[in-house]
Amino acid sequence: MILRQRSTLSVPGHIEKMHAKAFASSVDVVMLDLEDSVPVEAKYLARGQVVKTLTSVEVRKDLGISVRVNGTDTPYCFRDVIEVVEAAGAKIDSIVLPKADSAGDVHFLSRLLDGIEAELGTEKQIAIDASIESALAIENISEIARAPRVRSLIFGIADYSASIGAKLSSISGHGEEDAEVYPGHRWNYVMSKIAQTAKAYNLLAIDSPYGNFKDLLELGKSAKMSAALGFDGKWAIHPSQIETINNVFSPTSEEIDRANRILEAARTNPGRGAVAIDGRMVDRATIRLAKKLVDSVR
Numbered sequence: 001m002i003l004r005q006r007s008t009l010s011v012p013g014h015i016e017k018m019h020a021k022a023f024a025s026s027v028d029v030v031m032l033d034l035e036d037s038v039p040v041e042a043k044y045l046a047r048g049q050v051v052k053t054l055t056s057v058e059v060r061k062d063l064g065i066s067v068r069v070n071g072t073d074t075p076y077c078f079r080d081v082i083e084v085v086e087a088a089g090a091k092i093d094s095i096v097l098p099k100a101d102s103a104g105d106v107h108f109l110s111r112l113l114d115g116i117e118a119e120l121g122t123e124k125q126i127a128i129d130a131s132i133e134s135a136l137a138i139e140n141i142s143e144i145a146r147a148p149r150v151r152s153l154i155f156g157i158a159d160y161s162a163s164i165g166a167k168l169s170s171i172s173g174h175g176e177e178d179a180e181v182y183p184g185h186r187w188n189y190v191m192s193k194i195a196q197t198a199k200a201y202n203l204l205a206i207d208s209p210y211g212n213f214k215d216l217l218e219l220g221k222s223a224k225m226s227a228a229l230g231f232d233g234k235w236a237i238h239p240s241q242i243e244t245i246n247n248v249f250s251p252t253s254e255e256i257d258r259a260n261r262i263l264e265a266a267r268t269n270p271g272r273g274a275v276a277i278d279g280r281m282v283d284r285a286t287i288r289l290a291k292k293l294v295d296s297v298r
Contacts, residue, residue: 004233004296005206006028006232008029009029009236010068010209010237011033012033013050014038014046019032025242028063028064031067032066034047043076047084051083055087057091064094065093066092067092068096068131071097081109082112085117086119090122092126093127094127094128094151095109095113096131096154097129099134100130100131100132101133109149127151128148129150129151129154129206130152133156135160138190145197146201152203154208155187155205155206158208166186191207196230199230206231206233207222207233208234209234210237213240222234223244223248233249259289261277262287263287266287
């Protein structure tokens, strides 16, 4: 059971030595990857290694486990799902579906999971994290969000950039040096659309990784922008990024104190539509924000 998803560490499925370090880290979710970080010649090796890891590892109770399979347009997807879920489904909280361009992609994965879970007789239902990585996915995002099992919408920045013909502004294509090519927040529209749609359907919104894993200062700025737009967390590609991401997506003691003051003022002034704190108006919308923040740390 994933309790929160501030940070998600993407780990190549075929590199066993990285798995133990990931599970021992302070990350909220470990995502074992069978897709982009795995070369074609290692696809089958990665699948077997992920099964081996999941069937042998001890997982702390508050750690989420995800597996990113290959896309539905590849010859690997269906066997990724069948072999990994049949062998280790009890350990998996979600399947990350890359390049989810339509609700049909999600329906395919959901029906496949239906069959596997029925055969195994499991009551636990594995969720789907849909990765929004193209202009077509943005066009279809509401239908994707309404599809079965969807728990989160993830922004896939590099593939989205390619799909709209945006210029490559850095080596990794994952958010660095965007300010050099665009005067403002380059991805404000698409990220706001993802966050807005996710919240409309009570889903999580998760941001893409920041490519320069050595630059923690810029990572922090990127994560703060995501949080300001309503995202719940961000992917990491290196363990060194986890602490920064967790800090950004966790309320500070000052924010918690402020929220508790707002709730206390509301409790001592029942029935009033708005109350004043330090000369500032606090209405019912502000009280809802404060309650959501306090509830998130309980």
